[in-house]
Amino acid sequence: MTIQWFPGHMAKARREVEEKLKLVDFVMELVDARAPLSSQNPMLQQVLQNKPKMIVLMKRDLADNRETDRWISYFKEQNVHAVAINVNDKADLKRVIQLGKELGQEKMDKLRKKGIQPRPARAMIIGIPNVGKSTLINRLANKKIAKTGDKPGVTKHQLWIKVKKDFELLDTPGILWPKFEDEMVGYRLAAIGTIKDQLLSLQDIVAFVIKYMQEHYPVQLEERYAVESDTEDMWEIFVSIGKQRGALESGGNVNFEKVSDLVIRDLRTGKLGNITLETPES
Ligand SMILES: Nc1nc2c(ncn2[C@@H]2O[C@H](COP(=O)(O)OP(=O)(O)OP(=O)(O)O)[C@@H](O)[C@H]2O)c(=O)[nH]1
Numbered sequence: 001m002t003i004q005w006f007p008g009h010m011a012k013a014r015r016e017v018e019e020k021l022k023l024v025d026f027v028m029e030l031v032d033a034r035a036p037l038s039s040q041n042p043m044l045q046q047v048l049q050n051k052p053k054m055i056v057l058m059k060r061d062l063a064d065n066r067e068t069d070r071w072i073s074y075f076k077e078q079n080v081h082a083v084a085i086n087v088n089d090k091a092d093l094k095r096v097i098q099l100g101k102e103l104g105q106e107k108m109d110k111l112r113k114k115g116i117q118p119r120p121a122r123a124m125i126i127g128i129p130n131v132g133k134s135t136l137i138n139r140l141a142n143k144k145i146a147k148t149g150d151k152p153g154v155t156k157h158q159l160w161i162k163v164k165k166d167f168e169l170l171d172t173p174g175i176l177w178p179k180f181e182d183e184m185v186g187y188r189l190a191a192i193g194t195i196k197d198q199l200l201s202l203q204d205i206v207a208f209v210i211k212y213m214q215e216h217y218p219v220q221l222e223e224r225y226a227v228e229s230d231t232e233d234m235w236e237i238f239v240s241i242g243k244q245r246g247a248l249e250s251g252g253n254v255n256f257e258k259v260s261d262l263v264i265r266d267l268r269t270g271k272l273g274n275i276t277l278e279t280p281e282s
Contacts, residue, residue, distance in 0.1 A: 010043075010177055017174040018047055020124055024170060025107040026052040028100065030127030030136065033063035033084050035188040035278045036071045039128055041176035052103050054081040056096060058132040061086035062268075064217075067276035074280040087135050097140070100167050108166070120166045126174040130194050133173035137161065140169055184208075188277045193268050206260040207234050209267055212277055220273040224266065 021027070027048060032039040036057055055075055060068050068084045075082035083099055085092035104121020111118050127133050141161045159171035178194065180186045187208040190200045211234070213221040218229035225241045241247070242254030245262055249255045266272045 013175055013177065014043060014047060017044075017126060017176060020170060020172075020174055021047065021051060024051075024122045024124045026054070026100075026103045026121070026123050028056055028096070028123055028125045028136075029053050030056050030058050030125060030131045030133055032128075032131055032192055032194070033057035033060045033068050033071070034192050034276050036075075038185040038188040038278055039131060039178055039192075039194065041126075041128060042179050044126060044176055052081075052106065054083065054096075054099050054103060056136070057082065057084035058127075058136070059086065060084040060092070061088070062270050062274060064274045064276040067279060070280055071276075085136075087132060087139050093139055096136075097163055097167065101164060104167055118166075120162070120164075120168045122160065122168045122170065124170040124174055126176060128178045128189075128194055129175060133175070137169065137171065137173060141171075184282075191264070191267060191277060202260040202264065203238075203256055206238075206263045209263060209277070210234065210237055213272070213275070216279075217273065217275055220275070224272055 027044075029040070029044060031037075036055075040055075057063070057068060057071060063084075072082050072084060081099055081103065083092075083095050085096055087093070100123055101121070104123070107121055108118040125133050125137060140163045142163075160168040161171050163169050178185065178189055180189075186195070186200060187205055189195045190205045191209050210221065214229050221227060221229045226244050227237050227240045231237050231240075238256055238259050239254045241263065242256070242259045245259070247255050247258035247262060263272075267275065
């Protein structure tokens with residue numbers, strides 16, 4: 001698998017994140033609930049050192065609830081705060097805010113003990129491209145974007161978004177790229193739309209998705225495309241989906257590209273059902 005890799009960009013992104021980290025008390029690391037480990041940046045932990053963090057599993061509405069619960073337990077077992085959300089669900093947003101307040105509280109208690117007047121706890125959002133960073137910032141801002149004034153050591157135009165009286169968010173997120181440690185990570189990220197489709201062959205990505213579904217979601221595969229999920233020959237499955245969905249060329253032959261397009265669209269829009277492409281065991 002050849003994935004373009006830009007060490008220069010990575011180093012710059014890391015430096016930017018490190019700079020912003022100095023301004024905040026804790027970090028909200030956004031991952032995709034459909035591939036929570038693959039969408040993490042392994043470098044973040046080094047960069048964070050001892051700064052508290054919470055993991056927010058985004059797009060839970062597209063993921064498999066059962067797997068999401070298992071992922072939450074997985075993170076909790078590692079003593080990492082984790083919460084799964086759909087940004088369009090108000091109750092979910094409240095849970096994130098509550099957890100943020102709890103993480104911030106610790107810092108405020110320390111200030112209070114030192115006799116320093118407590119101030120709102122500050123956080124920043126970090127995540128890979130397309131995970132939902134801007135959307136979450138906007139939802140948490142709830143149009144209450146407030147400039148809290150210049151502070152020593154803070155870039156003049158830095159904006160703090162007031163989420164709650166005692167909880168502020170940096171208005172720009174930190175972007176860290178995922179690391180393609182093995183090709184499965186690349187396929188998962190391509191399938192959920194994190195990395196550009198051109199980086200991997202779309203047909204290979206779809207073959208990966210179908211294979212995964214054969215193993216983990218055979219019923220959904222059969223229901224959507226009327227294929228026998230235990231068919232071993234991938235070519236046969238593509239042909240069968242193409243015929244069933246009319247993805248044909250002018251001569252009546254199945255157009256594999258069209259089949260790939262429609263399967264990937266079905267996956268990303270949730271029409272294939274709620275699917276998680278990675279389990280804690282994998
Ligand atoms: N279904 C669903 N979609 C979401 C959720 N959160 C974000 N999205 C969608 O994910 C897509 C990417 O969201 P953005 O907020 O642009 O992601 P970003 O991380 O800021 O992306 P970059 O600017 O590329 O770094 C958008 O189409 C959002 O509508 C969610 O909880 N559920």
